Amino acid sequence: MERRMGAEMSQQNPIIRAEHVDHYYEGQNGWIHALSDVSLEIPRKEFLCVIGPSGCGKSTFLKIIAGLVQPSSGTVLLNEAPILGPGPDRGIVFQEPALFAWRTVLENVEFGLQMQKIPKAETRKRAQSILEIVGLGHVMNLYPYQLSGGMRHRVAVARAWALPNADLLLMDEPFSAIDAINRMTLQDYLIDTWMQEKRTVLYVTHDIDEAVYLADRILLMRPSPGRIGRYFQVDMPRKRDRNSAEFNALKSLITEEMHKSADPSEDLLDAVAEINQ
């Protein structure tokens, strides 16, 4: 009885809980304030899209969750435990493909499974089927240098999807280098697989259309320093119709907000409003 209670509790706890995270990078002239007071919770199984202008700290936040960057201050909890380092419980797609040049496409996708000592036959089967899904079945035995840029990105996505025990997928603009038609196909595959076996996805993108199509919730970040802007809940049922009025209304709302948040005078207005309160 108690154990069931525990399980239920952990189902309700957010998978990620970030509290007052600040991060500074050492730049050429002093320190760059990449993230400022970022607090946020990601509920289990949520598909969260993060958008925001270039340089607002989206990749930095993703790397902190991946365990690759230690925040300058604040805490980030993964399943209520501090993140001590990277690991295969989180699948990651970097902004650049970061493939291993010395492994074939298939071997790249198998990498995570091989490191976890999953039996060879099972590894191969899983990697092959995922490569088929992303449309790379015919180039499985080529080396990365033999692929086009977009194909490399798809391999990177497949490598992350292949991880069997990753409850959390971290994706940094995974489809931005892929042509519009293929991108839509991949978005559909992503949503389909996500609907089949729901996991938490943190998805960074520049593409507002993509965010509205994919997300349960959209986080708009604001630049200099990078911080939480505002959230948009997306309640449309899937699959979403890109031509519906609702879809386009949300898109223009977010676009407008993004323009506003990129405008530095907004900061001033905010500050004035805060003082007036």
Added chain:
Amino acid sequence: MTTQDAPYLPVRSAIPKTIAIKGARSAEDFADYEKTKKRKLMIRKLTRGTIGLVGLLVVWHLMSVAYDLQLILPTPWAVLRRVGGMLMMDNTRWLYGPNVYTHLAVSFQRAMIGFGLAAVIAIPLGLLIGRVTSMREFIQPIITAFYQVPGIAWIPLAILWFGLSDKAVIFVVFMTAFFPLYYSTEAGARQINPILIDAGSCFGAKGFGMFYYVVLPATVPHITTGMRIALGGAWRMIVAGEMLASSQGIGYMLMEARFHFRAVDLMTAMILISIIGYLTELLIVRLIEKRTVEKWEIKTN
């Protein structure tokens, strides 16, 4: 030519000739075409190389004959005949103990043992020190201190420790081959694109797995560069070592030839050293490169 035409000219001339394959439309046609092109390029390379070498031989011959220097600078023909003679073991004026193959084999074996030991120690150590800061901070000063001592300076101590023997020569070869291997491997491992290490650790590679599956392959281009330098150094040192600390091997042969004032035998031995050195490089380094760097198309940055 009108001024309107002018801007198009550079574009037209920039089109490479290779595009114009008459009637070639299928992949097979193109493969054929590529094969012929590769063969032509190969032949051209060989011809040019040969012309260079023959030119050198001609200059050499002229100098030898024109200044009447046969005693200290024998003609290329005399040397080539001697190379042939030695390899055929014809025994004319043979003053060096066992046959030439024995000397070559002894030298080759020593060089390979010294080089092999250096590789087995320097490569893992370089990978480790390139990646693990604490290791680097402990060990780098020691290695830097030893690096300052040229390999040849170890010969007297080696003779003291090991006597006039195989071991002494192998030891100095080891000391010479170690540093280039170590330093290239270390630099390569240190300079790996951090995102590859990040990718490795995010996908669960750690400890030995990280070194074997990520760090080692990513460092291979540097390792082969180091091997090339180390092999060259090993051959140089084998000769120096054998001149001073051995009664066998190609270095010993060189020294003996000088005592007997046999310039033709000196130069013959030198040519043999060059050939063997070239062949070992071909066999070891080129083979590794073919199966790694060239297959993956990665280069040192």
